[in-house]
Amino acid sequence: MRLHVKEFGGPRDRTLLVVHGGPDWDHSYLVEPLDRLAGERRLLFPDLRGCGRSPVADPLTPDAMVADLVELIGSSPVDVLGFSYGGLIAQRLAIRHPGLVTRLIVASSSVLPVPQGAFDGWGEYTRRRKAHPSVWDTSPLEGAELTRAEAFATAPLNVWRQESLPAYLERLERVTFTASYLEPYRSGRFPSARCPDPVERLRGVPLFLLHGRQDMIFPVSLVGRTPCAGAVILEEAGHMAHVDQPEAWLAAVRGLLAR
Template identity: 80%
Template sequence: MRLYVREFDGSAERTLLVIHGGPDWDHSYLLEPLRELAGERRLLFPDLRGCGRSPAVDPLTPDAMVADLVELIGSSPVDVLGFSYGGLIAQRLAIQAPHLVRRLIVASSSVLPVPADAFDGWEEYERRTAAHPSLWDNSVLDGAELVRAEAFRTAPLNVWREQSLAEYHRRLERVVFTGTYLKAWREGRFPSARCPDAVERLSGIPLFLLHGRYDMTFPASLVSLTPCTDAVVLDEAGHMAHIDQPEAWLAAVSRFL
């Protein structure tokens, strides 16, 4: 297996591995503001198996993604930041290979499962979801085209500040979308990346939670319920908190590292 990896030079002893979300996205939407840490840290931005520019090689499972990352890391432990779905893969990596994860940042994701009623009664959530209905079941598109269209469809749900939308759209234009996992996910055949008893199994690793207060994918309310080393919830920020509040988001990452 050969992963596509974007690398920025820096101190190898202070390597930060960044795991993107999706899946069926690439890493590029996370480059800013994290690339500002280059030089002081070595940065690794892989495209997960079957995502972006990395080939779709069987098995296409979360465990296979983790195995790829173990090979990429090698023998020396690194800091890990997992974003959204990547936050679940990052937890799985830390649980399966704790000797390779020095510190874990779970950003715009959750350690605890998301309750079915997590967003009930939130008027703004209901307004935005009603204004931008899902394309998954009512589209002539398929594969990468459908994943791309859905990413643009959910943009007003993923960024909180209206003035952040243009920047988010610019980033989406650069993302290499795939449809590798789409069919299995829609048919309920794609294994969950969430680990049971994750809170207990992560207890030996420094864990930092970084969240937008108005995240409409992973509710910020779960942050206060999760035992962790440290946590920051950013005001005026949604799921893409690094785009809504880039300076505050990067400052929080830097402080924890």
């Protein structure tokens, strides 16, 4: 398996592997502001198999994604930042191969499962959900165009600050969307990326959490319930906290990697 990987040069013993979310997105929406770490750190931004410019290959499973990342890392441990769905893949990597992960930052994601009704009573969440509904079940589009349409339709749910929305939409224009996981997901054949008992199984890995206070995908309430080595919650920031608060988000990443 040959993944498409964007690399920024830096010391190999200070490598940061960045695992994007989606799936069926690419890595590009996470490059900024992390690219400012280039030079002080070697940065690896892979497109997971079947995502972006990486080829589709069977099986399309979380375990196969992890196996690809193990191949990419090699034998030298790296720091790992997993974002959104990529946070689940990053946890799976750390649980299965703890010797390869020096530090794990779970960003805009969760270790604990999201409980049903997690956003009940939050008026702004309800308002935005009604104003910007998902198009998965209503759009006539198929394939990558449907993935793309969903990303644009739900953009106001992903960024909190309305002044951040134009820049986020511009970022989405540069994403290479795919639909490799759409049919397996709809048919129920796509396995969950969550590992059983993740808190217990991650105890041997330095775990850090980075979250936006107004995240409408993974509730911030789970951060305080998750044992970890450190957590940063950014105010006035949604799921795409690095878009809402890029300076504070980058400073938090730098701080957590220094611990």
